[in-house]
């Protein structure tokens with residue numbers, strides 16, 4: 207069965223690293239990949255842009271391709287966007303057999319043991335870790351213990367089961383972030399080639415980040 211993979215994020219704003227790693231994950235896993243903007247992101251400062259502005263950025267960024275889709279369910283839910291709630295909901299929709307993957311950058315993965323009901327994440331989904339330069343350090347003890355027996359070497363290790371594995375996905379390491387793009391914009395600089403041309407083409411889209 208073709209896996210369903212989700213990449214959740216604040217997307218404040220969406221940038222080419224999000225898009226590229228999601229694209230490569232879709233290719234390598236032969237998966238349906240959805241980007242899921244968080245409503246109230248847990249564990250971080252609130253976004254500069256409103257949900258509507260972040261969705262407009264995502265829509266522009268995703269235009270013209272059909273490999274990556276947008277899933278707005280977390281914006282339709284009040285309160286913090288706990289990933290476990292999203293995975294339980296998706297699992298209910300896709301049934302018990304289809305592989306489901308939670309894609310996370312290596313930085314987000316390193317903090318997984320602080321997430322809400324984090325051990326239950328593995329009951330609902332596999333975790334696909336996307337390398338990110340500067341985030342290859344050791345894991346905390348609880349996460350190391352939980353993941354040790356779950357690691358699988360390749361995509362084939364996930365295909366036959368719906369959830370529970372941890373896979374490093376060999377995507378191109380890209381060393382930039384939404385924080386970097388916000389900083390460039392705040393200095394009056396243009397983030398060309400770090401965000402899609404379609405985002406730059408509409409001057410209103412990045413207005414929330416310009417001072």
Ligand SMILES: Nc1ncnc2c1ncn2[C@@H]1O[C@H](COP(=O)(O)OP(=O)(O)OP(=O)(O)O)[C@@H](O)[C@H]1O
Pocket residue numbers: 213214215216217218223224227309310311312313314315336337338339379380381382383384385386
């Ligand atoms: N350059 C990147 N390489 C791999 N994963 C990334 C990269 N940028 C973001 N991600 C992952 O995408 C998801 C959403 O990230 P998020 O929207 O927080 O972007 P960010 O660039 O990390 O933002 P910020 O700088 O505001 O923290 C997270 O799992 C994050 O780890």
Ligand SMILES: O=C(O)c1ccc[n+]([C@@H]2O[C@H](COP(=O)([O-])O)[C@@H](O)[C@H]2O)c1
Pocket residue numbers: 213214215216217242244247248249250287288289290314320321322
């Ligand atoms: O469920 C949690 O406790 C939890 C804690 C931190 C982050 N997340 C999710 O991880 C994704 C990336 O978060 P962020 O803050 O790096 O944009 C996003 O989908 C968040 O909802 C989820």
